[in-house]
Amino acid sequence: MKVLIASSNLGKVKEIGEILKKIDKKVEILSLKDIFDEVPDIPENARTFTGNALAKANFLAKKSAGNWILADDSGLVVSALKGNPGVRSARYAGEIKDDKKNIEKLLGEMQEFVEEEQRSAHFCCAMVLVSPNTEKSFAAIGKCKGKIAFEEKGDGGFGYDPIFIPEGYDKTFGELSSSVKNKISHRAKALEILSDIFKDVLNGGEI
Amino acid sequence: MKVLIASSNLGKVKEIGEILKKIDKKVEILSLKDIFDEVPDIPENARTFTGNALAKANFLAKKSAGNWILADDSGLVVSALKGNPGVRSARYAGEIKDDKKNIEKLLGEMQEFVEEEQRSAHFCCAMVLVSPNTEKSFAAIGKCKGKIAFEEKGDGGFGYDPIFIPEGYDKTFGELSSSVKNKISHRAKALEILSDIFKDVLNGGEI
Numbered sequence: 001m002k003v004l005i006a007s008s009n010l011g012k013v014k015e016i017g018e019i020l021k022k023i024d025k026k027v028e029i030l031s032l033k034d035i036f037d038e039v040p041d042i043p044e045n046a047r048t049f050t051g052n053a054l055a056k057a058n059f060l061a062k063k064s065a066g067n068w069i070l071a072d073d074s075g076l077v078v079s080a081l082k083g084n085p086g087v088r089s090a091r092y093a094g095e096i097k098d099d100k101k102n103i104e105k106l107l108g109e110m111q112e113f114v115e116e117e118q119r120s121a122h123f124c125c126a127m128v129l130v131s132p133n134t135e136k137s138f139a140a141i142g143k144c145k146g147k148i149a150f151e152e153k154g155d156g157g158f159g160y161d162p163i164f165i166p167e168g169y170d171k172t173f174g175e176l177s178s179s180v181k182n183k184i185s186h187r188a189k190a191l192e193i194l195s196d197i198f199k200d201v202l203n204g205g206e207i
Numbered sequence: 208m209k210v211l212i213a214s215s216n217l218g219k220v221k222e223i224g225e226i227l228k229k230i231d232k233k234v235e236i237l238s239l240k241d242i243f244d245e246v247p248d249i250p251e252n253a254r255t256f257t258g259n260a261l262a263k264a265n266f267l268a269k270k271s272a273g274n275w276i277l278a279d280d281s282g283l284v285v286s287a288l289k290g291n292p293g294v295r296s297a298r299y300a301g302e303i304k305d306d307k308k309n310i311e312k313l314l315g316e317m318q319e320f321v322e323e324e325q326r327s328a329h330f331c332c333a334m335v336l337v338s339p340n341t342e343k344s345f346a347a348i349g350k351c352k353g354k355i356a357f358e359e360k361g362d363g364g365f366g367y368d369p370i371f372i373p374e375g376y377d378k379t380f381g382e383l384s385s386s387v388k389n390k391i392s393h394r395a396k397a398l399e400i401l402s403d404i405f406k407d408v409l410n411g412g413e414i
Contacts, residue, residue, distance in 0.1 A: 050400055051407035054345075126403070138257065138346045141400045193348050196331075200255045 004030040006071035049073045049126035057130040074125035080113045119147040125186035142189025211237040213278035256280045256333035264337040281332035287320045326354040332393035349396030
């Protein structure tokens, strides 16, 4: 079984690949660079994380016949900002992805919310597995609850990690080690759920 | 868009129907009783929750042409019992569904596991949406982690609810109000994912 991980983030491809290989050594992991000379522009215009992940997976399934596709979409959902930045997380401050500008914009909007309970937020990750003919789609969502810090801390991770403090910790994702993050993150949770589906697909189950 | 909810549990049909109607008022909800004079015996022999839900949905899609089908399957997965009762949750103690006998059997098997960490378990719900021609299937998986209580408590809910204590609470699903349960349950999580898929399907997204 060949699985194309629909991400241009090689760190993410490696992380997901390692988890899938633990389930079955016969899984062959492909990255976008194994399939495309030039990685195509993948549409992300749906209204939900799941919609975006499915759109990416279906787009790639058409372009790379014969492989299973694993795609994800994730973002930060801030209660006080009515769910923003949400599906627009990566491009919150403008059409070009810029973590620094996104964080600045968000911290600016959060200035008026000074009480602890006003700063609650969660990271959300939708992860989908789509069959080669796109007939079957399996979706799982993982969430990681926490709050928005008052300032950037730490330089680990990416995106909004330096301003997100997960529940049960007093450090941001930017400060916490990647091994801690990989245990409690939204992505880890979504992948854990999808792993069960993988086991069955790999074992020729009826699904 | 007509959606047949593949459940003979009218409470579940109503709950799911209300959520779908919030997404789009044009959705027309059908129950098995709207389609069949006599509700057919639906096969549930797959090895996984997703497999069972898909088997139900595909079976019904053939019998009721023209409707989208929504089906679910769920159960309790206990670590110390190597994943049992799992897909056999409803009929764990015998071929006739009997919540009381199932709970007795499970508590008996758990007697030797007295340490807190030996009692970890999770409820799992697979919810699927299948297109009228069964060309497309979307599966959403929700989990609710917790532990097995030492004795039955509360008479709310159904199935194993009186012996399942969800993470972050010290009461069983049998004791907790249905509004709390409906926020944190495996079924709520699966339905939340499927709702996102619905939004994009209904709005003519690319999925």
